[in-house]
Amino acid sequence: MRSIGRLTLMAGLLVAASARAEAPVVQSCEVPAYLLTSESTLPKVAAAVKPGGKLNILVVGSRSSVIGVSDSTSAYPGRLQEILRDKLPGVEVNVSLELQPKKTAEELAPTLGKLVDERKPNLVIWQTGTYDAMRQVDAEDFRNALDEGVGAMKTAGTDVLLMNLQYSPRTETMISGSAYLDNMRVVAQQHDVPLFDRFAIMRQWNENGDFDLFSPSPGAELAKRVHDCLGRALSTFVIDAAHVNPAELRIQR
């Protein structure tokens, strides 16, 4: 009885999955509004977003900021640049990526102030936590490193936005991210910088069935679609936190 029930259930899921595969190409990846708003603001971004203005965004991240080994154009930084250029006409948007794979926050933090001095971005998106979680770095050391890094970058004169770990169901039995997620939230609150909750957003997509993140070998296509959606969500988040109204830009133009 029981196994029959399970079989029909599995059959149902298979049908649902194949139906999903035939669905139109446009990816649905809605994000609940509360994940795309922040109490913290991005004043430097707000100041840069004006007709004829220049918005320089620097992404500091690990391998989950690229697809495969180094593809950053179809990864979220590249997507973010394109979408922001679209949404903010008349503003010269540049997103560059400082790829720092296999570095803990503690190793990276002392270099960040200097990096900002050299590149002079309006906004640094610091994507971190994954490698620390994999190495099970002491949570307090991680928090202190974040504290130091965010502080140094703000002093160097840029807005900062933190981005946390990816939701990765397949490796959940091996990587425990909760302490790192918590500490990123704490530091973001302390420094009053926005936190882009990539983990919660991706988990939402997985649960809603937008993406099957459990899939063992989905190829590069899934990664590209996920990153496109991340870029979209991130652009909305940045614009919201900077309190920019893109419609006004259009009128002034």
Add this chain to the structure above:
Amino acid sequence: MTSVADSVAGPVPADAVAAPAAARPRADAVTFPVAGTERELRLDLFRGLALWLIFIDHLPPNILTWFTIRNYGFSDATEIFIFISGYTAAFVYGRAMLEQGTLVASARIFKRVWQIYVAHVFLFTIFLAEISYVATSFENPLYSEEMGILDFLKQPDVTIVQALLLKFRPVNMDVLPLYIVLMLFLPPILWLMQRRADMTLALSVALYALTWEFDLYLSAYPNGVWAFNPFAWQLLFVFGAWCALGGARRMSRILSSPVTLWISVAYLLAAFWVTLTWYIPQIHHLLPKVIEQWMYPINKTDLDVLRFAHFLALAAITVRFLHKDWPGLKSPWLRPLIMCGQHSLEIFCLGVFLAFAGHFVLAEVSGGAWMHLMVSISGIVIMSAAAGLFSWYKRVATKGGTRAKSADADFAGGGA
């Protein structure tokens, strides 16, 4: 806790006098009705519950996750598990110490430690098998960074030795090493507890305070620290032991006072409200920043005082409203829980294994909310069925003769 003490801790001295060593009443004395006292079913019930909750919390989130207590306050099932383990271990081996002497009782404790160690290594082997499979079959460019976690497979020599030293512990395998260390120190704790109970508890509190002051820890491999710091978590274990050896009885007046009740209720409500702000970010701003900065982070590794207090409040209320002679404890509906609690080491290991297996099924067959729920429920059914099987075997083996009975004593009363 008051009536826990009445039934369990009460008869210890009387029984020890009444039954001379020749009768060899061993650990199983707790399991079976002895001298008119029945086994404290509430302990089994809540340990069973803790095992179920630990299993559910180890699986990816699903509907059942919303029924686990960590969503409603600071403490979670681990606190319950460690406290009850301390309680039962002290009760069983404390009695053995009185009847058979310190040396024999210590030897039995070390035998138990060995069993738990073997169980841990067994689970590690299964874990290795699972991730080796994942490593060879999983190819998702989205997660190329996360797959770096499998790099340790490239040096199995180091990894396996570190695992045997309890320094390399994969996710979800932190409870047993903690329990091994706690049990290892049970003989001196018990020895002192039987002479100076309050001093032992005071020493335990002092060690806890020192841990926070001087940041004591055990290091882990490849880096980091033990996820459950034994220097801090020993407090719950020793507190459980203290309650078992008469502390609970002495606290009965405090526990039955209405002041305790209202403080507990107020604290639980406050904790619930704080946890609510984690899940409903819209009300997050209602939490004053001052409180937030004082309170966060709530440290699980070092058993934050807030967590310990939350557990105490839960326990105080439970003991007050759930009496040991509540007829529901005998109802068939609670049988599965109680049986799981009675075979806790086996069921704990099975739970960890089933959590691995559950992840595996979800990954290989299909995900989806329904499948998640099915996996959780099947796991609980399997755990209950296994517990039923162990109970049956023990009953049959006990009928078979006294030899089988004494051989099984550790299984019955060891109290993982």
